[in-house]
Amino acid sequence: PYTIVIPPPNVTGALHMGHALNNTLQDVLIRWRRMQGYNALWMPGTDHAGIATQAVVERLILQTEKKTRHDLGREELVKRIWAWKDKYEARILGQLRQLGASCDWERTRFTLDPICARAVRETFFKMFKDGLIFRGKRLVNWDAHLQTSVADDETYTEDTKGGFWTFKYPVKGSDEFIRFSTTRPETMLGDTAVCVHPSDERYKHLIGKSVTVPLVNRDIPIIADALLADPTLGTGCVKVTPAHDPNDYACYNRNPQIGIINILNPDGTINDNGGKYKGLDRYKAREAVIADMEALGLFEGHEERVIPLKYSDRSKTPIEPYLSDQWFVKMGDHADGKPGLARMAMDAVENGQVRFFPERYKNSYLDWLAEKRDWCISRQLWWGHRIPVWSKTCANRADFDALMVECLDGWINSLGKIVFTADEKTLTAHVCFLDEQHEYMSVMEKQGFQQDPDVLDTWFSSMLWPHSTLGWPEKTPELAYYYPTSTLVTSRDIITLWVARMVIAGLYNLGQVPFRDVYIHPKMLDGFGETMSKMKGNGIDPVDIIELYGADALRFTIAQVATETQDSRLPVGNVCPHCGTLVPVKKEHMYLRTKKIICPGDPNAKPPVVCGKAFRPGGPWPGPDPELPTAKQGAEKFELGRNFANKIWNAARFIMMNLDGYTPQAITLTPSPSPGVPGEGSGLPTEDRWILSRLTATTQAVTEQLEGYRFSDAARTLYDFIWSEFCDWYVEMAKGRLKASDKATVQRVLVGVLDAIVRLIHPIMPFVSESIWSALNEAAFERGLPNPEPATESVMIAAWPEFPADWRDPAMEASLARMQEVVRSVREVRNRYNIEPRKPLELHLHCECPVALDLAQLGPFISQLAGVSKMEAGPAVTKPEQAASHVTPEFQVYVSLKGLIDPAAEVKRLEKQLGEKRKQLQGVQSKLENANFVKNAPPEIVEQQKASIVDLQKQIAAIEGNIADLRTE
């Protein structure tokens, strides 16, 4: 088995470029492994994304109907969100198909569907039973707008203009005051202490005394706490508001005697504890508090300050640290020292059961888990898995004791799959069911129990994804076969939120890690290095790209930019709907600041494009504009992929046009016994053995690169082989042979190599490869290297290529390289002197190297590709009159240019070249004169330098000879 579970996209909206990247790479892996013969499963699905989805739908309802969720009620809102989910899930799955994702579609799951719900319930129950889930009063990030707690990761910090006020409290039983500063004066209402550093001489005498908070007329102690108070900051004295500040809360835990007072209502107004400020919004209360303190003469000063303020990512409103009752999962180790959830997950990575690619990302994973912070899992939302706990709070101790007896001795013990906890402090009983059976409910309700109104954090269901989708807790055959999964492909920002928690859940529920490899891919940024987002208008819709350039182009370009170290910048442009010109997006266009762009046309196009028409740039517009057509957003970079797909298609077309009389036959070649000598029994000419050698090398490289998740390298290897070797050289050489007597052989090799290319490119470019494959099935049904076989119906199920290692043939590769040198030399000369391509040239070759150019085999190709009429080769340097030389190491190419050039100009050019060569020679010579170099450098490097002296001297002699000849002329 080879298994990947998709990181389920949120049903909040359409797929973006990040999804395209993420899913393309997964599809490459799945298609490749499938071809390798693995039983490959790619599990698709979507995520209900609690807060995000509910917020989107609530916003929509508010906009269109002017109603809040409270107007609709829980049931109706959830119904509306389901409708939204159905719409966007279909859209997302459709987009994945457009992208070419080869998921097992019939297995599609949703994190809120019954199968996943069952797993959530089972896990929650198990954790509840094991004492890993507990009720706690904790400071949470409170979003007063959405009236929910949000996780740390759902907040962001932004520098905001704020104030910094200094006040003083009168010390009781003394005429002293103690001064302190705050950015949130309203929290004074909840102060329960004033804190100084224990060694701060200014305040030492005050420790143990108390001060009066005048606004609420409450006496609070002056305490010493070295962790909270920093004598070097501000006045050195801090007010302590445990219920509304994380540090103060920590201080309270160290000094519980000071007490804790919550002053806020869930909607952000002041509650009963705020005395006369009750009911005021927190910001109104702030002003009132400042004014009152000033009236009391306790105001000391104010300055404007830019302060980092925490915001809710969902509502974009400031977070209030807020004390509330929440459910938590315990992450730390057990009381008896046994490893807890976090420790288990750390071990799995430290001992290599789970490996990160690139490896450095395991640091973020381990660092985060090492903190072992308890995980707040309750969310004050309606969209999600409802917390399966029923609670009852008793009015007094007697009732509570009675309930305990009743529950423990009575009905509750008779119901098997129930866990029961009692909270002595709050006189509350909590009951958790495993099965949601109706009879339990009515019993519970009769007893006055009520289900918790909250839902679980989205990640609670996401963490089960690798096994819940396979049917856990049922012992399904799929689960047994496909779990643990093979590779998780995801982005680095959810290593902690998701990856770590999946490892935890996998180990906890099944005792096995959820995946072996975690591949972390780079991010796509816009042309300014900023993350793409719909709101900024700098993002690209993958569907636009598919329509403009094609899905294969999108996929190839994605693979090509998926490097190990770097995020990838993608300069974005608007494609003018009138003329197709790509107009670059500028920074000032972002955030919908520009509603209309006049197309400047493209003066560099051939022929130049004049446009001047207006359009609306692409972006998150609410609807179409009746006045202006909206541009699609594109990026030049995708042309690379599009051009490559076309190149492959055209090469395939050419080959298939020339398959008349094709007959399949096995290709055999025995390796050459020594360089330059053909292998015994091998009827294949040099160029065929060369391309097969290159194909073998390419196949080996691509396989290794995919094994190491080096997608960019794999894409590059394929691009270079297909374009620069197969198309530029082999196909060109084949053209003559297709008309000659060895047509049958060249057809077989062409078809065989094309067949391999189509297989190799298929994981990255499924569409063009499938098209060529089926066309090839018409033209050459039996094919393949080395032994032709009837082709599979689809390339998707064809075997991944693998060729004998001894097909690698360095001798053939060297010979071809030499031939290419000659051809390039002649072409260069032609271009330099502007000699028309069909004008035949005379060629004189001088070669001293042991691996000679196999002229008998490759000579005709030199003539064909370089337009050479007469060729001489030999050890003696011929010095033709009026010849330009092209000199490569060990090899010199002379082209007879009699009557074709201006001797004076040529002398000038050659003299310049001569100067450069002499300088080079000098450099090498001085290097060799350096005793340290000769002593310390590896011998082969010294030899290389010596050889290059000989070579340079030869070149210089040749150039000098040429100059002399030209002068005589």
Add this chain to the structure above:
RNA sequence: GGGCGCUUAGCUCAGGGGUAGAGCACCUGGUUUACACCCAGGGGGUCGGGGGUUCGAAACCCUCAGCGCCCACCA
């Protein structure tokens, strides 16, 4: 403040102790059937600055600067 990454051609990026690479853009020439989304050729770089290790550094080490991301903190 802690951690990670990046800085190489006009742009986007590979590479990596021994003569600097690709695609796009640019320049020159080319359209007698695979491909102008093309072919052939060319110009263009003190590899962010400064130190060090080395016979030799773009690469390894230190340091500085700039950019980006993650985590923590800021009465």
